Amino acid sequence: MYICSMYSKELLKGTLGVIILKLLEENGKMYGYEICQKVKDISDGKILIKDGSLYPTLHKLLKDGILTTEEVNIGKRVRKYYTLTPKGKSEKKMVVQELEDFMETLNKIVFTDNKTSPAL
Amino acid sequence: MYICSMYSKELLKGTLGVIILKLLEENGKMYGYEICQKVKDISDGKILIKDGSLYPTLHKLLKDGILTTEEVNIGKRVRKYYTLTPKGKSEKKMVVQELEDFMETLNKIVFTDNKTSPAL
DNA sequence: TTTGATACATCATAATTCTATGTATATTTG
DNA sequence: CAAATATACATAGAATTATGATGTATCAAA
Numbered sequence: 001m002y003i004c005s006m007y008s009k010e011l012l013k014g015t016l017g018v019i020i021l022k023l024l025e026e027n028g029k030m031y032g033y034e035i036c037q038k039v040k041d042i043s044d045g046k047i048l049i050k051d052g053s054l055y056p057t058l059h060k061l062l063k064d065g066i067l068t069t070e071e072v073n074i075g076k077r078v079r080k081y082y083t084l085t086p087k088g089k090s091e092k093k094m095v096v097q098e099l100e101d102f103m104e105t106l107n108k109i110v111f112t113d114n115k116t117s118p119a120l
Numbered sequence: 121m122y123i124c125s126m127y128s129k130e131l132l133k134g135t136l137g138v139i140i141l142k143l144l145e146e147n148g149k150m151y152g153y154e155i156c157q158k159v160k161d162i163s164d165g166k167i168l169i170k171d172g173s174l175y176p177t178l179h180k181l182l183k184d185g186i187l188t189t190e191e192v193n194i195g196k197r198v199r200k201y202y203t204l205t206p207k208g209k210s211e212k213k214m215v216v217q218e219l220e221d222f223m224e225t226l227n228k229i230v231f232t233d234n235k236t237s238p239a240l
Numbered sequence: 241t242t243t244g245a246t247a248c249a250t251c252a253t254a255a256t257t258c259t260a261t262g263t264a265t266a267t268t269t270g
Numbered sequence: 271c272a273a274a275t276a277t278a279c280a281t282a283g284a285a286t287t288a289t290g291a292t293g294t295a296t297c298a299a300a
Contacts, residue, residue: 009257009258010256012257013256014255014256017256050258050259053256056256056257057256057257074265074266075266076264076265076266
């Protein structure tokens, strides 16, 4: 897992957690590697979450009571499935709403002509 | 200049530079304080750039040859106007395009139901 | 005259992601 | 069968970037 995201890594900041929560709510339970692949698929390879970013984030969400884990043995390997806790579900709603608001505002600033409008 | 942005500060990461470049291209020249006020106005007070964030960013863009300055005396005060260099203009196009792409992708991931689509 | 707005600056801190590195199993391909 | 690639997790240190705190100074209004 060594390839680089197409986007400046800084743009992803603050959105990684939202992405994880959204996918987990949608799919019920997922394991780390699966999340990376899913994001890669949906984004057509444009967003590539590094494992060095993903696992620390998952551990933090776990510590904060947003997620729970369940270990499943696959052959000799242990696979860790993550699920949203009830707290995680409301947290998901919050951060998705926040992101939506923010993107709307950003749209107004960056993708709109603000020169002509005399404000009000 | 002490109030806090409505949004998690992490969401702003990577976008502050884009915002500055967009506003400067649109308005020709602006000074720091003016940029803060403009962003506040356009965003209805939702994005409040702190001076501790703005000035270091402006200095960095200056150092990188993205901006030039022009000092104007207003009474006894010196006001620093910033303008895009030619390099800055192409940089602006690049980062705005990058942000647009990223937001489109993020939309696909976070605001779309990805459960049903069997992904071709 | 004193409060708040205007206007700039910088340092230390916090937050977050990335790079690099490590371990180990499973599968595919030459 | 051997080697390469994919699967799957983990963590420490580095880099980036916005913020908080602090400082200086002018100007207008109450």
